[in-house]
Amino acid sequence: MKQVLSAVIALGVLSAPAAVVAQAVPQSQADIALSFAPVVKQATPAVVNIYASRVVETRSSPFANDPFFSEFFRDTGPTRPQVQNSLGSGVILSDDGIVVSNHHVVGQADDIRVVLNDRREFKARVLLADAEADLAILKLDGAEDMPHLDLRDSDGVEVGELVLAIGNPFGVGQTVSSGIVSGLARSGTATGNARGYFIQTDAPINPGNSGGALIDLNGQLIGVNTSILSRSGGSNGIGFAIPASLVKEFVAQARDGAEVFRRPWAGLNGQPVDAAMAEGLGLSRPGGIVISEIHAESPFRAAGLEAGDVIMDVGGQPVNTPAEMIYRMSVAGEGSEVPVRCLRQGKEIVLNVTLTAPPETPPRDALVTGEDTPIPGLGLSGVNPAVLAEFGLPLSVQGVVVTAPGPVGLRAGLRAGDVITAINDEAMTGSKAAEAALKATGRWLALDIQRGRERMALRFRL
Known part of the structure; x- marks a missing residue:
C-alpha cells in the first residue's frame, strides 16, 4: 500500500x-x-517499432562447425547472400519525421521500415549514425504532422524520479513499463559498442526495447534505452539510457547535414582520482580526472592546462571519468567555449577551453602503394591529431598509419589502424617516405608495427 x-x-x-x-x-x-494512463496516452504515439534488414555475404564451408579446422578454412567455400534482420524501437522527435534509435538497430541496415502505434508504416533512411555513442538519427520518407516527444535537459534529471520505458520488447508489440531513475553518470557499464555517460533505470527493459523512450511523468524524453546488464538476456532491473542532451546534439548535426558525428577532441589522457591518489594530490576527497598526458595541439593545452592538473568539472558539470568528460564536451559541441575548473598544486583555477575538432596538421598525405612495391594496394597516412582520433591511436604514437591493408597486406597480417614505425630498420616519418622505403626493398622486408599498445615485427622474404 x-x-x-x-x-x-x-x-x-x-x-x-x-x-x-x-x-x-x-x-x-x-x-x-489516478494512473500513468494520461502520460502513456500522450507519449505512445511518438514511439515506433523499427524493422531493419541488411544483406551480407556468408561462406558455406564443410568445416564451419569444426572447432579446429574452421579457423583454417573460414575464408574458403562459395559465398551466398543472407538477410539479417533486427528489431528495435525508436522515438519521433519532430513533426517532419526525425526519429532517434540505436546504432546497433539500424546503423548498417539496407532497408528500414518504421511502424507507428496507429499502424501506419514509413520507409526511413539513416541521416547520421555513430557506433561509439550507439545512436542513429533517421528521417521518415513523406512524413508530416507526426506525433513527437519533446526533449528534456537531462542534466536536471534526479535519482528517484518516476520514469516510464516504452518500446517493443521481444517483438510482442508496444509495451510500457515503469520504474525510477536509479543512477546517474554511469560510464563504462553499458554493453555493446556504446561508451560514455548513461542514465540508469530499474524500469524493465528487454531485447527490442533498444532505441525506445525513457520518459518522465510530464511525457518528456529524458533518454533513449540502449542496453541492460543481464546474465539471462532478460531484465534484471539494471537498464541504461543515453541522455536526451546528447540526442539533441545528434539531431542538430543531422539537420546540418553531417554524415559523421563531430565529437570535440580532448587531446589528453587522464585517469579518475581514487582515494590513494587524492591523498597524494592533496585533495580532501576523491574526484576529478588527473591529466597524465596532453598533446601539443590539444585545445586544453592551448587554454593553459598541463600534465598533473586535476580536471574537476567541464561547463559547470562535475566529471569523474574520461568518458564523462567526453560526454560533456560532446553535448557542448564543437566551436563552443566552456569553463574548465581544475586544481593545480592544491590551488583552484578556471580556464576557458574552446572545443575544436582534431586538427589536420601536419597534412596526412594519404596514398595507396602501387604495383612497384612489395605490398601493392596498401593505404598509408601520416600521423596528425585527426588521424589519431579517427583510429583511436595513442597520443604519442609516431610512424605511418595503415588506413587499408589491401589484399596483399591483409594476407601479410596487416590491419587498418596499424602503425608502421620502421621499414627495414629505418624510422618512418611520413607516408611518402614509407612508399619510397618499400620501393627500395631488396630480397627481405622488415616491418616494425605498433598495434594499440603492443609492438610486433613482421619479416618477409621476397
Missing part, C-alpha cells in the same frame, strides 16, 4: 504548484484512482 500511495502522490502533483509539490497527498477515491 505504501508503494501505491507513493506513486499516487507523485502522479497527483503533476498539475500542482511547485511550492506545494512536496505536501500533496490524495484527498479522495478519485485521486487514488
Whole structure:
C-alpha cells in the first residue's frame, strides 16, 4: 500500500504548484484512482517499432562447425547472400519525421521500415549514425504532422524520479513499463559498442526495447534505452539510457547535414582520482580526472592546462571519468567555449577551453602503394591529431598509419589502424617516405608495427 500511495502522490502533483509539490497527498477515491494512463496516452504515439534488414555475404564451408579446422578454412567455400534482420524501437522527435534509435538497430541496415502505434508504416533512411555513442538519427520518407516527444535537459534529471520505458520488447508489440531513475553518470557499464555517460533505470527493459523512450511523468524524453546488464538476456532491473542532451546534439548535426558525428577532441589522457591518489594530490576527497598526458595541439593545452592538473568539472558539470568528460564536451559541441575548473598544486583555477575538432596538421598525405612495391594496394597516412582520433591511436604514437591493408597486406597480417614505425630498420616519418622505403626493398622486408599498445615485427622474404 505504501508503494501505491507513493506513486499516487507523485502522479497527483503533476498539475500542482511547485511550492506545494512536496505536501500533496490524495484527498479522495478519485485521486487514488489516478494512473500513468494520461502520460502513456500522450507519449505512445511518438514511439515506433523499427524493422531493419541488411544483406551480407556468408561462406558455406564443410568445416564451419569444426572447432579446429574452421579457423583454417573460414575464408574458403562459395559465398551466398543472407538477410539479417533486427528489431528495435525508436522515438519521433519532430513533426517532419526525425526519429532517434540505436546504432546497433539500424546503423548498417539496407532497408528500414518504421511502424507507428496507429499502424501506419514509413520507409526511413539513416541521416547520421555513430557506433561509439550507439545512436542513429533517421528521417521518415513523406512524413508530416507526426506525433513527437519533446526533449528534456537531462542534466536536471534526479535519482528517484518516476520514469516510464516504452518500446517493443521481444517483438510482442508496444509495451510500457515503469520504474525510477536509479543512477546517474554511469560510464563504462553499458554493453555493446556504446561508451560514455548513461542514465540508469530499474524500469524493465528487454531485447527490442533498444532505441525506445525513457520518459518522465510530464511525457518528456529524458533518454533513449540502449542496453541492460543481464546474465539471462532478460531484465534484471539494471537498464541504461543515453541522455536526451546528447540526442539533441545528434539531431542538430543531422539537420546540418553531417554524415559523421563531430565529437570535440580532448587531446589528453587522464585517469579518475581514487582515494590513494587524492591523498597524494592533496585533495580532501576523491574526484576529478588527473591529466597524465596532453598533446601539443590539444585545445586544453592551448587554454593553459598541463600534465598533473586535476580536471574537476567541464561547463559547470562535475566529471569523474574520461568518458564523462567526453560526454560533456560532446553535448557542448564543437566551436563552443566552456569553463574548465581544475586544481593545480592544491590551488583552484578556471580556464576557458574552446572545443575544436582534431586538427589536420601536419597534412596526412594519404596514398595507396602501387604495383612497384612489395605490398601493392596498401593505404598509408601520416600521423596528425585527426588521424589519431579517427583510429583511436595513442597520443604519442609516431610512424605511418595503415588506413587499408589491401589484399596483399591483409594476407601479410596487416590491419587498418596499424602503425608502421620502421621499414627495414629505418624510422618512418611520413607516408611518402614509407612508399619510397618499400620501393627500395631488396630480397627481405622488415616491418616494425605498433598495434594499440603492443609492438610486433613482421619479416618477409621476397
